[in-house]
Amino acid sequence: VSLTIIRPDDWHCHLRFGAVLADTVRATAGIFNRAIIMPNLYPPIYTIAEAIKYRSAIQEVCASSEFNPLMTLYFNTGITRSLLQEAVQYPWFKAVKLYPAGVTTNSEHGVKNLKDIFYVCELLQEFKVRLLVHGESNENSVDVFEREAHFIEHYLQPLTQNFPDLKIVLEHITTRQAVSFVKNSSDNIAATITPHHLLYNRNDLLGHGLRPHLYCAPVLKTELDRAALVKAATSGDAKFFLGTDSAPHAISKKESSCGCAGIYNSPVAIEAYAQVFELAGELHNLERFASINGAKFYDMPINTDTITLVQEEWVVPEVMRLGDSEVRPMLAGEKIRWQVVKGRRYV
Ligand code: DOR
Numbered sequence: 001v002s003l004t005i006i007r008p009d010d011w012h013c014h015l016r017f018g019a020v021l022a023d024t025v026r027a028t029a030g031i032f033n034r035a036i037i038m039p040n041l042y043p044p045i046y047t048i049a050e051a052i053k054y055r056s057a058i059q060e061v062c063a064s065s066e067f068n069p070l071m072t073l074y075f076n077t078g079i080t081r082s083l084l085q086e087a088v089q090y091p092w093f094k095a096v097k098l099y100p101a102g103v104t105t106n107s108e109h110g111v112k113n114l115k116d117i118f119y120v121c122e123l124l125q126e127f128k129v130r131l132l133v134h135g136e137s138n139e140n141s142v143d144v145f146e147r148e149a150h151f152i153e154h155y156l157q158p159l160t161q162n163f164p165d166l167k168i169v170l171e172h173i174t175t176r177q178a179v180s181f182v183k184n185s186s187d188n189i190a191a192t193i194t195p196h197h198l199l200y201n202r203n204d205l206l207g208h209g210l211r212p213h214l215y216c217a218p219v220l221k222t223e224l225d226r227a228a229l230v231k232a233a234t235s236g237d238a239k240f241f242l243g244t245d246s247a248p249h250a251i252s253k254k255e256s257s258c259g260c261a262g263i264y265n266s267p268v269a270i271e272a273y274a275q276v277f278e279l280a281g282e283l284h285n286l287e288r289f290a291s292i293n294g295a296k297f298y299d300m301p302i303n304t305d306t307i308t309l310v311q312e313e314w315v316v317p318e319v320m321r322l323g324d325s326e327v328r329p330m331l332a333g334e335k336i337r338w339q340v341v342k343g344r345r346y347v
């Protein structure tokens with residue numbers, strides 16, 4: 001059995017910087033034509049000059065390929081009118097990413113009080129720049145499993161009402177509340193869904209010993225939530241599209257007394273999605289989710305080449321070396337039913 005689809009894009013990806021960059025770029029550029037690159041480096045990407053430098057470093061790795069890294073800026077009070085005037089001149093500049101302070105990796109510089117985001121959002125709406133949201137409330141009184149639903153009710157709902165023309169992507173959604181919010185919102189609101197939130201629930205994370213390599217933010221939720229995500233992703237609905245949130249951390253940082261949030265899934269992402277869609281009986285909708293819906297939301301052309309997946313079992317490596325660190329990828333040591341034959345580009 002084989003499946004050929006238009007080459008996919010990854011609308012949410014962490015490539016990091018420094019020694020690991022060459023390996024993360026190769027894994028992503030080998031499959032995806034474009035990727036939205038997250039700005040949560042340390043220190044974050046605040047300015048266009050920093051984004052240009054980061055983009056050049058990415059392109060240096062894959063100079064021979066068509067891979068097109070699309071850059072984002074880290075939401076902060078320095079997002080001014082003059083910065084946006086400069087930013088929108090670059091076709092690869094796509095969005096500003098909002099991190100509520102404290103909810104995830106390198107979010108320390110994020111927004112402390114979410115009530116303060118309105119001024120910048122007004123500018124984004126005016127300049128037609130998309131807002132990408134890590135949708136979790138950061139108040140300590142909010143339970144970690146409730147952060148996303150709380151954020152939607154208390155911050156996202158008012159935001160969409162105040163800025164009806166602002167295009168927003170609710171990133172890496174994890175709950176049935178997020179699915180129904182996005183479905184019931186205007187066409188300016190969309191969501192990315194990761195492979196790990198489609199594959200796992202919180203029992204997998206906590207129910208049979210603590211699995212640090214399944215720890216991510218937003219944290220995995222219930223089986224009902226996972227099922228709602230699978231239904232949304234595999235339905236073909238234009239509001240939902242592929243975003244891996246591939247986010248590598250060295251094994252020592254994951255297997256630690258205070259483990260980092262993030263799952264490295266780029267080397268198995270499209271294969272894992274295919275497995276989820278197949279199990280749901282909706283393989284025919286993989287192409288919409290992976291290769292069409294996101295491009296349309298970002299007003300970009302659909303890719304013109306294809307990739308082919310075949311049903312051929314392989315075992316995901318236990319450990320992968322990224323630069324000078326060792327990382328345990330998603331599905332490490334496990335069998336996966338799909339394999340990419342044509343399309344892992346030479347980069
Ligand atoms: O699990 C996550 N890891 N979620 C995020 O939002 C950030 C990411 C990272 O950068 O490691």
Ligand code: ZN
Nearest residue numbers: 012014038245
């Ligand atoms: Zn992310």
